[in-house]
Amino acid sequence: MDIIGTTNFDFIGKRKLTFVLSSTLAMIGLFAVFQIARGAANLGIDFAGGVTIQLRFEKDVSIEKAREILKEGNLPPADLQQFAEANRLLVRLKTHNEDLGPLTKTLVERLQEGFKDNKAAVEGTTEIGPSVGRRLQKDALWAVFISMMGIIVYIAFRFEWKFGVAAAIATLHDVLAVLGIFFLMGREINLLVVTSLLTLAGYSLTDTVVVFDRIRENLRLRAKVPLAETVNRSINEVLRRTIVTSSTVLLVLVALILFGGEVTYDFALALFMGVIVGTYSSIYLASPIIVVWKVRAVERRPAPRTA
Amino acid sequence: MKRSLQIRFGLVAFFALAAVVLFLPSTPAGERLPSWWRDSIPKIALGLDLQGGMYLLLSVDVEKGVENATQRLALAVTDRLKEKKFAFKTVEKTGQTTIKVLLSDGQAPDPVEKEVLDRFGEIKKGGREEGALLLSLDDRYIKTIRDFSASQALEVLRNRIDKFGVAEPLIQRQGDREIVIQLPGLKDPKRALDLIGKTAVLEFKLVDEKASVEKSLKGEIPEGSELVYQRTFDKRTGERSEVPFVVKKPILLTGEAVADARVSIDQRYNEPYVSLSFNSVGAERFGQITGDHTKERLAIILDGNVYSAPVIRERIAGGQAQITGRFTMDEAKDLAIVLRAGALPAPVSILQNVTVGPTLGADSIQKGVKASIVGALLVVAFMILYYRMSGLIANVALMLNVVMLMGVLAMFNATLTLPGIAGIILTMGMGVDSNVLIFERIKEELRLGKTVRAAIEAGYDRAFTTVIDSHVTTLITAAVLFQFGSGPIKGFAVSLSAGILINLFTALVGTQVVFDYITSRRKLEKLSI
Numbered sequence: 005m006d007i008i009g010t011t012n013f014d015f016i017g018k019r020k021l022t023f024v025l026s027s028t029l030a031m032i033g034l035f036a037v038f039q040i041a042r043g044a045a046n047l048g049i050d051f052a053g054g055v056t057i058q059l060r061f062e063k064d065v066s067i068e069k070a071r072e073i074l075k076e077g078n079l080p081p082a083d084l085q086q087f088a089e090a091n092r093l094l095v096r097l098k099t100h101n102e103d104l105g106p107l108t109k110t111l112v113e114r115l116q117e118g119f120k121d122n123k124a125a126v127e128g129t130t131e132i133g134p135s136v137g138r139r140l141q142k143d144a145l146w147a148v149f150i151s152m153m154g155i156i157v158y159i160a161f162r163f164e165w166k167f168g169v170a171a172a173i174a175t176l177h178d179v180l181a182v183l184g185i186f187f188l189m190g191r192e193i194n195l196l197v198v199t200s201l202l203t204l205a206g207y208s209l210t211d212t213v214v215v216f217d218r219i220r221e222n223l224r225l226r227a228k229v230p231l232a233e234t235v236n237r238s239i240n241e242v243l244r245r246t247i248v249t250s251s252t253v254l255l256v257l258v259a260l261i262l263f264g265g266e267v268t269y270d271f272a273l274a275l276f277m278g279v280i281v282g283t284y285s286s287i288y289l290a291s292p293i294i295v296v297w298k299v300r301a302v303e304r305r306p307a308p309r310t311a
Numbered sequence: 312m313k314r315s316l317q318i319r320f321g322l323v324a325f326f327a328l329a330a331v332v333l334f335l336p337s338t339p340a341g342e343r344l345p346s347w348w349r350d351s352i353p354k355i356a357l358g359l360d361l362q363g364g365m366y367l368l369l370s371v372d373v374e375k376g377v378e379n380a381t382q383r384l385a386l387a388v389t390d391r392l393k394e395k396k397f398a399f400k401t402v403e404k405t406g407q408t409t410i411k412v413l414l415s416d417g418q419a420p421d422p423v424e425k426e427v428l429d430r431f432g433e434i435k436k437g438g439r440e441e442g443a444l445l446l447s448l449d450d451r452y453i454k455t456i457r458d459f460s461a462s463q464a465l466e467v468l469r470n471r472i473d474k475f476g477v478a479e480p481l482i483q484r485q486g487d488r489e490i491v492i493q494l495p496g497l498k499d500p501k502r503a504l505d506l507i508g509k510t511a512v513l514e515f516k517l518v519d520e521k522a523s524v525e526k527s528l529k530g531e532i533p534e535g536s537e538l539v540y541q542r543t544f545d546k547r548t549g550e551r552s553e554v555p556f557v558v559k560k561p562i563l564l565t566g567e568a569v570a571d572a573r574v575s576i577d578q579r580y581n582e583p584y585v586s587l588s589f590n591s592v593g594a595e596r597f598g599q600i601t602g603d604h605t606k607e608r609l610a611i612i613l614d615g616n617v618y619s620a621p622v623i624r625e626r627i628a629g630g631q632a633q634i635t636g637r638f639t640m641d642e643a644k645d646l647a648i649v650l651r652a653g654a655l656p657a658p659v660s661i662l663q664n665v666t667v668g669p670t671l672g673a674d675s676i677q678k679g680v681k682a683s684i685v686g687a688l689l690v691v692a693f694m695i696l697y698y699r700m701s702g703l704i705a706n707v708a709l710m711l712n713v714v715m716l717m718g719v720l721a722m723f724n725a726t727l728t729l730p731g732i733a734g735i736i737l738t739m740g741m742g743v744d745s746n747v748l749i750f751e752r753i754k755e756e757l758r759l760g761k762t763v764r765a766a767i768e769a770g771y772d773r774a775f776t777t778v779i780d781s782h783v784t785t786l787i788t789a790a791v792l793f794q795f796g797s798g799p800i801k802g803f804a805v806s807l808s809a810g811i812l813i814n815l816f817t818a819l820v821g822t823q824v825v826f827d828y829i830t831s832r833r834k835l836e837k838l839s840i
Contacts, residue, residue: 010758058671060670102660103660104661104664105504105508105661105664125668125670126666126668127667127668127670127671128665128666128667128668128671129664129665129666130664130665130666131661131663131664131665132662132663133661133662133663135370135662136368136662136663140797143795143796143797144795146795147791147792147794147795147796150791150794150795151787151788151791151792154787154788154790154791155784155787155788158783158784158787159784162780195796195797195800196730196799196800199730199792199796199800199803202788202791202792203737203785203788203789203792203807205788206784206785206786206787206788206789207741207785209784209785210741210744210780210781210782210784210785213777213780213781213784214748214777214780214781217776217777217780218777221773241755242751244751244754245747245748245751248697248747248751249741249743249744249747249748251693252690252693252694252740252741252743252744252747253737253740253741253744254740255686255689255690255693255740256686256687256689256690256736256737256739256740257737257740258686258689259682259683259685259686259689259736260682260686260733260736260737262682262685263678263681263682263685264678264679264682264733264736265674265675265678265679265682265729267360267675267729267730268679268682268729268730268732268733271730271733272733275737
């Protein structure tokens with residue numbers, strides 16, 4: 005079976021439009037990075053420091069009432085979240101406080117007193133002190149930096165350097181785009197989201213490498229054909245593979261989003277968006293970049309053969 | 312069958328079998344396996360997020376440890392100077408590492424200084440003041456104390472946790488002053504936290520009978536005395552109370568003199584209490600103290616909180632003492648544990664505490680398994696729909712992949728975490744990519760008019776570099792995640808990178824064997840792909 009037959013789409017021809025789209029996505033991502041650096045983003049408590057408490061009540065619980073209960077008294081504002089099961093509640097509180105044990109205790113006691121006729125059991129708690137949060141932030145930044153360097157070095161080693169730079173730009177674009185979308189959605193940026201961004205970097209690069217491999221192969225076979233045509237042809241040739249692989253990855257991610265529970269939800273969601281963006285970028289960003297780059301180089305200093 | 316084919320078949324079969332042998336004991340079915348099998352094979356460990364338990368990152372306040380060491384040295388210097396009959400008023404700790412000896416009139420400082428420096432290698436000169444001798448801790452000794460505080464804290468905590476009774480605890484030092492504690496399957500996190508967090512410094516001090524508590528509360532505390540409180544909390548009534556005591560500063564005896572601590576039950580009130588027995592030095596000292604101070608009250612202070620302050624009726628010679636208080640049985644037991652395990656050389660603070668209840672862990676496993684099964688089914692169905700017979704072959708490779716991944720995780724005794732399960736699910740989706748690359752290539756070659764056999768050969772051949780390239784890129788990020796990630800993330804990196812490496816094998820060797828086998832049997836006119 006074939007989803008599509010032999011195709012002949014003009015991907016490169018739309019490059020002006022897609023460059024604008026890609027730049028916009030990347031700009032949103034850069035804005036998000038800026039906001040994170042400024043402390044204005046919704047960071048998870050693993051980065052910001054604070055407390056999360058997961059409670060399971062005997063009966064269904066009203067999140068509004070819980071919010072009311074926690075509002076009283078001089079507690080820092082807590083963020084409440086409810087899951088598919090209406091008897092479960094997640095309380096999240098960001099604070100730079102060092103001594104978190106008593107805070108957790110107060111929150112739990114407050115809620116247990118507030119819901120007297122609905123017994124609550126603590127299923128899990130996480131307390132992260134500010135120093136640990138800072139350390140995790142630093143580690144995450146290093147991880148992003150080093151994996152980016154590793155990717156560029158590998159691609160530069162395997163391909164011509166222009167390919168390497170194009171692939172790195174596309175990969176960075178994907179990471180920024182997903183980060184930006186997460187930021188706009190107001191979703192929490194936590195350790196697992198950063199993990200998914202790094203995983204996405206690996207995946208997106210794979211996608212780009214597959215396209216580049218074919219471009220390189222076709223360049224050798226068809227030296228006289230204009231570059232844009234060769235690139236277009238290459239993308240079309242691997243298009244089925246791109247669609248099939250993205251589909252299988254998206255399928256498992258859908259399974260993870262629907263059934264994996266709240267811990268892996270953000271992780272899977274970020275990757276889901278990442279796979280779509282990554283597939284887009286290897287076709288509409290990475291490939292046009294090498295076309296623009298090479299074609300210009302040829303125009304400025306015409307090669308004797310094409311003249 | 313050709314010989315090379317046989318070898319490759321054997322290889323795949325061997326690895327698959329080895330994987331099954333390795334990972335079966337880690338599954339629920341493992342309990343029914345014969346014990347020679349089950350016990351001789353490492354198992355996949357479940358992370359704390361899956362089996363429930365507590366992860367603690369503690370920071371040892373080593374600076375406080377240095378301060379305590381200074382305090383101890385000040386006491387030792389006092390004893391020494393008394394013994395040598397020097398004329399001095401007090402020896403006091405004045406800063407974190409400094410001690411001041413206040414000399415009596417007419418006492419020359421030089422011989423005192425010489426005596427102290429000769430006797431205590433850890434003390435160096437600190438200068439002079441009018442009628443006083445200044446001393447300070449040697450820099451090298453300070454460094455030793457810092458290191459010792461952390462390693463000693465580790466020992467004490469290990470001791471306490473062993474006595475508390477948790478299966479397979481992990482207690483490790485991390486960096487200069489941090490300690491990581493993992494308590495899997497812990498039932499009562501609150502109690503464990505109390506037990507671990509308690510510094511458990513036990514001190515015996517005399518109550519200053521001449522001082523007035525009222526005046527001291529207003530700030531008029533007599534020289535050489537201090538104010539301490541007996542804080543109690545009645546669980547039944549929820550009442551908190553605070554009783555102030557004025558005690559004399561010198562510490563007469565510490566928890567170091569305790570040889571054993573046990574829980575006993577008071578027959579009259581049916582209340583538990585902790586009975587202490589001192590070691591020989593402690594017993595002698597205790598006898599001396601109680602003999603010298605009959606009719607006075609002796610305050611028993613733990614971590615700055617007065618537990619009781621009984622009147623000494625007579626000299627106690629047997630080296631036994633009791634700590635009473637309104638304990639519950641668990642509290643008394645835990646107090647006995649910390650007294651037996653000894654005090655922490657310095658207080659610890661909790662930097663990170665992740666507690667996962669067993670229900671939450673079980674819930675996560677269930678969700679992870681469900682997501683895995685659904686994900687696998689979706690991919691399998693997709694591959695069969697799209698590639699037919701070849702899809703089936705890819706699916707066999709996929710299953711082989713998962714089985715071998717489990718086997719490798721078991722072999723390395725790896726820890727499976729919730730993100731780790733996500734990693735396995737992800738490898739299923741990404742893993743078919745190699746086969747997709749190869750199959751699409753084969754299709755292209757077929758379209759060019761090649762025979763089935765030539766197309767398969769060319770497909771594997773041409774897709775080879777692309778498959779390698781695409782795996783290396785993911786491996787780079789997985790390696791970085793492993794290096795920088797904390798517990799659960801490491802689990803993800805492990806399953807992802809192992810999954811990718813195995814995939815390389817199943818895709819390049821596994822499926823090709825099947826294709827080669829099919830084409831070697833008969834000449835195919837058409838390939839179901």
